[in-house]
Amino acid sequence: MSNQNRRIVLAALGLALAAAPALAQKRYDPGASDTEIKIGQTMPYSGPASAYGTIGKVEAAYFKMLNESGGINGRKINFISLDDGYSPPKAVEMVRRLVEQDEVLFTVNTLGTPSNSAIHRYMNQKKVPHLFLATGASKWNDPKNFPWTMGFNPNYQSEGKLYAQHILATRPNAKIAVLYQNDDYGKDYLKGFMDGLGAKAQAMVVKSATYEVTDPTVDSQIVTLQSSGADTFFNITTPKFAAQAIRKVADVGWKPVHYLNQVSASVGSVLKPAGLDKSVGLISMQYIKDPSDPKWASDKAMQDYLAFMKKYLPDLDPMDGNNTYGLAVAQLTAQVLRQCGDNLTRENVMKQAASIRNFQIPMALPGVLAHTSPDDFAPFQTMQLVRFDGNTWVAFGEPMAVK
Structure with a gap:
């Protein structure tokens, strides 16, 4: 090899080595590190909507289960869920604590239209992802004016x-x-x-x-x-x-x-x-599987859910549909974090949440896929009419478009 060719090869190698750290570079915002992803939430564990508190318990248990198996991309989830009593002023107080003191990377599944309305503008001013709200208010699908807020429930x-x-x-x-x-x-x-x-x-x-x-x-x-x-x-x-x-x-x-x-x-x-x-x-x-419906008895996702509840939440009623809802939210949250990889900035969390492509959440009904885009933050587009027969909800007719 001539000296000139050797210099070209060495120069190319040097450029490659210089680029390698950039390609592998990890990016973090408050709430994320090499070992941890800090997520916040408020939930009505007390007050007039306390029946929903079971949702937060299921989500906490799911993240605990993930942590026991190594976390997500090698990072453990630090899930901080606070009681807001279904009170908007209390929700404001708790969310300010989560953002300003606990410095969470994002919030997830904060429950209730009144509570989320009270923190809506604050979260967008702070540019903290306000993800998968437990409410179907139409105003959560407004990426132009509120680009940091995304609902979960159908509209x-x-x-x-x-x-x-x-x-x-x-x-x-x-x-x-x-x-x-x-x-x-x-x-x-x-x-x-x-x-x-x-x-x-x-x-x-x-x-x-x-x-x-x-x-x-x-x-x-x-x-x-x-x-x-x-x-x-x-x-x-x-x-x-x-x-x-x-x-x-x-x-x-x-x-x-x-x-x-x-x-x-x-x-x-x-x-x-x-x-x-x-x-x-x-x-x-x-749009979420009903645990009381016998048609799911042999469904793997339902069997996994029942085993999960028995191990982590034996005191909760596995037939409570709020629990399968909470698991579905946690499963979609985990998917977004997997998509983020090592780029755990708030901007990338929001980008990945707005880039969910026909994802079949295990606890969602078959064919009810989560799909988002930068112009449409509503994850679900279809729902199924059901009628209660005294034991379970029974589907009738074809799935109907939600939009």
């Missing part, structure tokens, strides 16, 4: 429209009563429902009633709605009030076609307390 307005479309197709002359929570969560569902009914909305909805999360019961509202003569009922409630409403509807002898929003469709935390016999005929929607 409430779209779900409301689908119930309306089903009523128009099956009971075009229905007299409808509506009960809804008097906040952004309830109003989002109601708007979608009214939009779905279109020009017939004012004529078909003969009575509506609201409740506050601080109310002890919704018994009086149910009596008022029954007296309207409605033969169809859209029940827009969180678990405690959903169980009360289902029970009261049966106790007063009202027999409407009863639609229940999917966020309160858990057999374990809603239908059992209400009474399974009183829940027969309820119509709702699903």
